[in-house]
Ligand code: SF4
Ligand code: SF4
């Protein structure tokens with residue numbers, strides 16, 4: 001089991017639960033107990049905080065631990081300098097809470113609303129997603145060199161390398177497959193990288209005491225609330241991210257403050273840590289992290305740009321896709337076939353992990369995301385009530 005115990009993020013309200021049993025069918029870890037007609041309950045030792053049960057409960061009986069009151073207190077505290085980052089998957093879902101078509105990109109209105117809410121600096125997580133891509137791509141290269149016996153890379157980890165940016169996947173691996181941990185990338189997720197940069201680089205540039213800086217993140221994800229409390233994310237001496245709110249909570253805050261969201265004029269994010277390549281925009285969709293990191297590794301190893309990656313489905317299951325990318329390694333004078341795999345939905349990852357642990361995996365790089373389709377369908381996104389109308 002994970003050695004870290006956090007607050008329990010997801011809860012069932014027994015007074016609302018109708019015992020319909022729908023939540024058990026979407027839970028990736030069999031953490032929900034109860035049969036039809038019974039009040040259901042969550043075993044928090046098995047729960048990975050993904051919120052899939054929450055967004056799929058037809059009766060609204062499941063909720064996540066809210067940080068909105070704490071955030072409002074920070075915004076009203078003159079001694080706090082409050083900075084906020086917003087993940088790529090939020091901007092295309094937030095508009096739904098204001099009656100806009102799903103998929104409408106409301107990035108400009110969102111940044112305008114955040115300024116009206118009183119945030120001192122308003123940032124886009126995409127910059128940190130670029131950093132994660134660079135870290136994961138470089139780490140993959142080092143692991144490939146280690147595998148190929150290149151001197152100087154003996155300390156690099158084993159292949160295949162798994163991605164590390166989904167905290168539900170990380171908790172699952174810690175709880176169920178601790179022996180797989182050396183295979184997981186050591187890169188922090190974009191959220192945590194961003195928080196660390198805010199409390200160090202940005203605090204210095206803005207001449208703000210990091211002790212007074214309050215770092216907030218808006219995520220499509222309930223598991224990110226768990227991630228920000230992990231004890232390792234305090235390397236600068238300050239907590240990287242003080243509080244995480246979901247897309248739904250941001251919408252509620254905007255409504256509570258009476259902001260006319262639909263009629264806001266577009267604004268840009270602050271630039272201090274705002275520039276990005278745009279590659280990270282695909283982070284929110286399954287396959288995005290792997291593809292972005294692989295493109296970086298390809299470019300660094302070959303000096304060329306990678307063309308289209310052709311994926312094929314494996315074992316007849318859509319949630320698993322694979323591809324082989326031939327990478328010409330300039331320094332070694334050889335071309336290396338790199339086998340990559342993308343999995344979304346934790347129940348599909350077990351066989352892949354067991355193959356790796358048994359030494360029979362053909363993959364070199366594996367992306368794992370808990371939520372079906374990736375973060376775009378995360379547990380912090382708007383609930384589509386019409387599904388149950
Ligand atoms: S889906 Fe909701 S109402 Fe149905 S059993 Fe689960 S918690 Fe109860
Ligand atoms: S949050 Fe995720 S893991 Fe936890 S009970 Fe709900 S569906 Fe299962």
Ligand code: SF4
Pocket residue numbers: 050165166167168169220221222223224369370371374375376377378379
């Ligand atoms: S897939 Fe994305 S939204 Fe879902 S748990 Fe992982 S990080 Fe969170």
